[in-house]
Amino acid sequence: DQQVKQNSPSLSVQEGRISILNCDYTNSMFDYFLWYKKYPAEGPTFLISISSIKDKNEDGRFTVFLNKSAKHLSLHIVPSQPGDSAVYFCAVSYNTDKLIFGTGTRLQVFP
Amino acid sequence: DAGVIQSPRHEVTEMGQEVTLRCKPISGHDYLFWYRQTMMRGLELLIYFNNNVPIDDSGMPEDRFSAKMPNASFSTLKIQPSEPRDSAVYFCASSLLGDTQYFGPGTRLTVL
Numbered sequence: 001d002q003q004v005k006q007n008s009p010s011l012s013v014q015e016g017r018i019s020i021l022n023c024d025y026t027n028s029m030f031d032y033f034l035w036y037k038k039y040p041a042e043g044p045t046f047l048i049s050i051s052s053i054k055d056k057n058e059d060g061r062f063t064v065f066l067n068k069s070a071k072h073l074s075l076h077i078v079p080s081q082p083g084d085s086a087v088y089f090c091a092v093s094y095n096t097d098k099l100i101f102g103t104g105t106r107l108q109v110f111p
Numbered sequence: 112d113a114g115v116i117q118s119p120r121h122e123v124t125e126m127g128q129e130v131t132l133r134c135k136p137i138s139g140h141d142y143l144f145w146y147r148q149t150m151m152r153g154l155e156l157l158i159y160f161n162n163n164v165p166i167d168d169s170g171m172p173e174d175r176f177s178a179k180m181p182n183a184s185f186s187t188l189k190i191q192p193s194e195p196r197d198s199a200v201y202f203c204a205s206s207l208l209g210d211t212q213y214f215g216p217g218t219r220l221t222v223l
Binding site: 006036041042043044045046089091097098099100101102103104 | 152154155161167204206212214
């Protein structure tokens, strides 16, 4: 059973518009949440994170929102650019060094 | 720094053969993680080490899988015997003090 779910395997967005990637988790004890980005033939790279004491964290075009009551995490990319086309993984952890990853969402940004 | 180095980048083998994947973590990092990526299950943690000691191997699928870290700069993941269902991309990652994980480029394993 998946503790972290990314229910949309793919998302297609026009350049300049907002991309919203979603992630749901099952355990309310998780206290640290991350997004990783992966290009083909490369390993995932860290993008942005948020701890459970916050509900929003922003870094340039990327914003992560955390809704603890709904056990829901989202990543907003504004404005979307073609170079953002990649697979995005959400990951969670609880008071530990290890991460639990979702299955990923493939984002395609078209001109 | 060169980042996390993995070899080989691609491996094609026949069922029943032994496969060894290699990883060199970022110098100075004290954590090393092995992951497997499949379409169905995404990125799964197989095992991780802290200061060369295995901490959690609960993700290792079965006894055919084993991992070692003989020193701070080298780790191996071995599959013996390999099966077609082991076909996946295997990633190694390292981190300092359990902070941000840095991933290698992965090894794409195909077992025929």
